[in-house]
Amino acid sequence: MRTPSRRRPPRATLALAAAGTLLAPLLSGCWTGAGGAGSGGDSLNVLMVNNPQMTDLQKLTAAHFTKDTGIKVNFTVLPENDVRDKISQDFANQAGQYDVATLSNYEIPIYARNGWLREMDSYVAEDPGYDERDILAPMRESLTADDGRLYGQPFYGESSFLMYRKDVFAKAGLTMPERPTWTQVAELAAKADGAEPGMKGICLRGLPGWGEVMAPLTTVVNTFGGTWFDQDWKARLDSPEFGKAVKFYVDLVREHGESGAAQSGFAECLNNMTQGKVAMWYDATSAAGSLEAANSPVKGDMGYAPAPVERTRTSGWLYTWAWGIQKASRNTDKAWQFVSWASGKEYEQLVGEEIGWSNVPAGKRASTYANAAYRAEASAFQERTKEAIEGARPHDPGVQPRPAPGIQFVGIPEFTDLGTKVSQEISAAIAGRQSVESALKKAQRLAERISEEYEGR
Structure with missing residues (x-):
């Protein structure tokens, strides 16, 4: 093992340096967040990437999730590089401007380690209809932090x-x-x-x-x-x-x-x-x-x-765009309601019926690959996809x-x-x-x- 030429800093310092490296491009200038002015009451702020599956979600939310729960969702939708920057700013500062954001299985364990995310095990335990065991095992594991707790739920996955x-x-x-x-x-x-x-x-x-x-x-x-x-x-x-x-x-x-x-x-x-x-x-x-x-x-x-x-x-490989709840959110219970709906079985059924089965945000649930309508639409590749994810x-x-x-x-x-x-x-x-x-x-x-x-x- 090669010995560094200078004395190694304390581990706490290293942790801060690691977080700083992740955020260096973002924090080198002036941050113009909302100073903690986030959502509240019956309103949620959701920040997400502008992929097609997310824009479908945006179209369906008011007529279904909001209608059923009374919770209004304010979406901010940005290209991938921009959304990563904005999420890093808000979550690192724990500004609380956004309750929920799309994060990948790369960021979620790091954000959890830094104390920026709300754990989800307690919500899963009280929400048996969500059926966490239906989530493909590699996806669950990739969104689990060092402390053994879940900090994200997949919206869709891929290999x-x-x-x-x-x-x-x-x-x-x-x-x-x-x-x-x-x-x-x-x-x-x-x-x-x-x-x-x-x-x-x-x-x-x-x-x-x-x-x-x-x-x-x-x-x-x-x-x-x-x-x-x-x-x-x-x-x-x-x-x-x-x-x-x-x-x-x-x-x-x-x-x-x-x-x-x-x-x-x-x-x-x-x-x-x-x-x-x-x-x-x-x-x-x-x-x-x-x-x-x-x-x-x-x-x-x-x-x-x-x-x-x-x-x-x-x-x-293994990749997922998943939902993370900011720890500083003042609306974590309602944030979980949104996450549970957006990553649930019923939402996939809704997309299939209203938009088309080829648009279903797949790659995360075993039940998707047992759905006859989805299997028929995705017959050319669905078995290979599931096999690839499960083998990752x-x-x-x-x-x-x-x-x-x-x-x-x-x-x-x-x-x-x-x-x-x-x-x-x-x-x-x-x-x-x-x-x-x-x-x-x-x-x-x-x-x-x-x-x-x-x-x-």
Whole structure:
């Protein structure tokens, strides 16, 4: 173990530093919150990301939840980066302006550790109709903090899998293995490259961002035997396994991937897939709903296979947009009523009947996958999605013990900054502006700064 060159600060100081790292981009300027002026009485303030499932919720709330409970819900809906910033400001300051917010399984354990969230076990115990045991186990576990208590309820969940054009494979005489390895995927990408005019073999994210290129790439690192940090917090981005995984990913997307890969994220790959520009795509299971939508040009032509592996049994990630209740809220009981409704079985039924079963915020409840109407609408991918989520291993995603949970991220506050900076180096390698070796040398130095704070803890 490498010894830091300076005396390690007390653990309490480290905790504050970690929170500060998470919030540094937000608190470096003047915060203009409401100074504690939040909701009250029969009113709730909810801050959420502007994903389609959330906008459906916004449309249905007044006519159903408010009508039944008398509780008015004031929504603030923002793009992902903006909503994360605003949530961090309000919850870190415990300003109480927002009662409920959408948080992921990355933030919830960190926020709970910092005392920013209201625990939910007591509400679950008094609300048997909510049926907590129906929530898929990986989702429950990912929203449980170090103290063993729940601090979030999932609105929808996802893992990752491999999507491919069945019709293109059939014409080219290609067969997708039942459980493909990355080696097999690379071979298929080479053969599918050019199968149709202008078609590339595969789409993989290359866009900088800890939640963009680093999400799929980290699952590849895991299954190739690499890890960001070993169990003693030693940075391992310079390990042979990490290097092999990154070189494989970069080479694959450069040789057989989409054009402009260094600027391609989820949205760009979705467009490439629907427009027939790629034969395969490895990404979030939630993408399948768009690919199988009524207006999708590739509806019915898609096949779905598990996330490719090399040395691990599974490699799919685990992610959920979930509801968290701010501890400073003056309306926590009514906030739970909203959370219970928005994440409950009845809400899914409501979406299916009023908007369409393909729009159901799935990926969180076992009962969803037993619902005949949902199964019929999502028959092409629903079993694969459920299998991927249930097979996700956030506490054991690789071949060695880890010091923090997470599959496509490391569950520490500093990862937002570290992951983003490393992603910029990887993206530069995908763009051909530097070698993988050069990118990882810089990335290792960045990770070693985190090691200095965490080693020996």
